[in-house]
Amino acid sequence: MGRLYDMLSKDIRYQEGMTACINCGTCTAVCPAAEFYKYDPRQILDTVQTKDESAIENLLKSDTIWYCGECMSCVTRCPRSNAPGLVIIALRSLSQDLGYFTESEKGRQQLALKRTVGDWILEHGYCVYVRKVSFENHPEAGMIWKWELENLDKLYERLGANLDGKGPGVLRKIPQESLNELKRIFDVTGGIERFNQIENKSLEKATELGLTDGEYFTKIYTTNNGNHMRE
C-alpha cells in the first residue's frame, strides 16, 4: 500500500468512518455542502478506497476536502455505515500534518481558525469569547449585536451572567490554574504541535506570496475566488 493511504488508514476516524462504499450517492443527496459547493462526498470516499496515491495527494492539496460542514447528516443515512464526515476529518488532519493545506484557498483558512477559535480556547478557556466577536467581522450578527457589544457589561449583568467574574456562572473568568491545565493537555497531546504546524506552514506560504502576516490573514479570511459554488 502507498504511504498516504497507510497514514490515512491509521487514523481512527478513518477506521470508524470507512467500511466499504458502494457509491450509491445517498450521502451526497443529503449533504448540505454538496448542495452549494462543487462537492461530492461519494466521490471522496470512492477516491480514497481506490488507494491511488496521486489521487489521494491531489485530494489533500485541494479545496474539496474543506467544503464539508461536519454536520454528520451523511452518517445517519449511509446504507453501509460509512461516515463520510469522519473520513473528511481524517483527510483534513493528514493535510495539516503534511503541510498540504496551504496549497488550496480553503485549506489556507486553517490559520484564521487557529488564530480565533484555537487561540481563544487557550487564552480564555472558551472556544468563542464575546469581547472578541467584533461587529466589523460579524455584520450579520445584526444591529442587536452592535448594541450588545456597546453595553456588554451592563447588559450581561442584567441577564444574570458573571462576565469575567469569579466563581461559577455564565462567562465567568476561568481560573488560571484551569487554563494552565488546558495548556498542559495541549502540550502533551499534540495540540500545540498542530498549532505550530499551522503557523509555520502559513508563514512559509505568506513569504512565498510576498505578503506580511496581517495581509495574509486578511486575504485568507475574506477571499473567495468565486469558483467554489455550484452554478
Added chain:
Amino acid sequence: MIVDGKRKIWKDYQKEIPDDHYFYVRSCIRQNFFPASEVMFLKIMRDELACDIYENEYHTTCSGIGYHCDVVPMETTMTVIARQFALMTEAGYKNYAASCITSFGLYSEVIETWRHFPDLLKKIRKNLKEATGREFEIPEYLSHASDIIYKVRHDIAAKGKYRLINRFTGRPLKVVEHVGCHYSKMFPHKGIGGAEYPYVLAGMIEAWGGEVVDYPERRHCCGFGFRQYFIKANRGYSIANTHKKFESMEPFKPDMIITNCPGCPYFLDRWQYAIAEMEGKTYGEDGHGIPVFTYEEVASIVLGYNPWDMGLQVHQVAVEPLLNKIGISYNPEEKYKGFNNEDMGHPEKPVNLKTY
C-alpha cells in the same frame, strides 16, 4: 409519515434520563450569545423543581468547536473531555448534563470510540494524569440539557401560567422544531426519538399546547458548518442553508421556532435579519421574522417569567408578535434597560426587518 408510525419509532428510541443529581457543563456559544438561557435552566431545575444540578468554575470548553474546525487534534479533545469527566468524578457525580449539542455529540462519539479502542482510553487516562494529575470515570448517564427539560416537560406544563395557544383563535401555535445535527445524527440511540424523527423538542411542544410543524427540510442543517461560518469568505454556505429551511417552512406559516443547539437559534435568528436586509424578504407576519427560541426560553415563557429576564431582548427577530399571541404581559419600557433599570439606549433599527 403517519403519526402512529412516528410514535412507534419514538418508542424504539427511548433513553434513560436520570431525575436528579447532575454535574452541569456549560456551552461556550450559548454563554456568549444567549447567556440567560443557561441561567433560566438552572433556575427552573433548582428553584421550580428542586433538583440538584451542580456546576463549578473549573470546567472549560470541551474544545469541540476547535475539533470540528480541525485545528484541535483528536487526542487533545479527548483529553480535554477526560478532564471534564474528572471534575465530575471528583465532585462525586455520575450523571453528566451538557448544555451544548456539539459537546454532547462529541462526548457520545468519544465514549463510543473508547469502547471500540480500549488502548486509546488507556492512553487518554495516561495523558490526563501526566498533564493534570487527574483521574476520571466515564459518566454513567450522559444527558443533554434538553433531555432533562423533556423529562420534566409535564411538570413545567402543570406549573405553567401560559400555553402555546393563540389567544385570538384558541388554536395551538404552529411550532417549528429544529434539533441540532449532532444531537442524534451520528448516534440515533443517544437521542430521544432517534435521528429521523427526534422527539425531544416535539415532546415539549405537545406538552405545552403547541402543534408541531412537519415541513420538508425539517432535518436539514441550520448551516453552521463550523469553518463555513467562522470564516467570512465561507458564510454564503451558512446563509444558503438557513435560507433553504425558511423557504421550506414558509408555506406552513409557523408562529415560532424552538431549538436545542447552541448555534441554530443564532443562525436562524440572524440570517433572517441578513436575508431581510439583503433581499427584502421576511418570513413572519407584517415584515417581521419568525421568532426563534431556545428550549429554556420557551419553558420560561410557559412558566410565566419576565421575557426580559430570560434574554428575549437579545434576539434580532422581534419576539413581541409571539408574546402578544400568547397573551403574555410584559413592559416594553424595560426591554432595553440594564441592571437597576439603567439606560442603555436602543439598538439601531434594521432597514427591512421590522423590530420593536
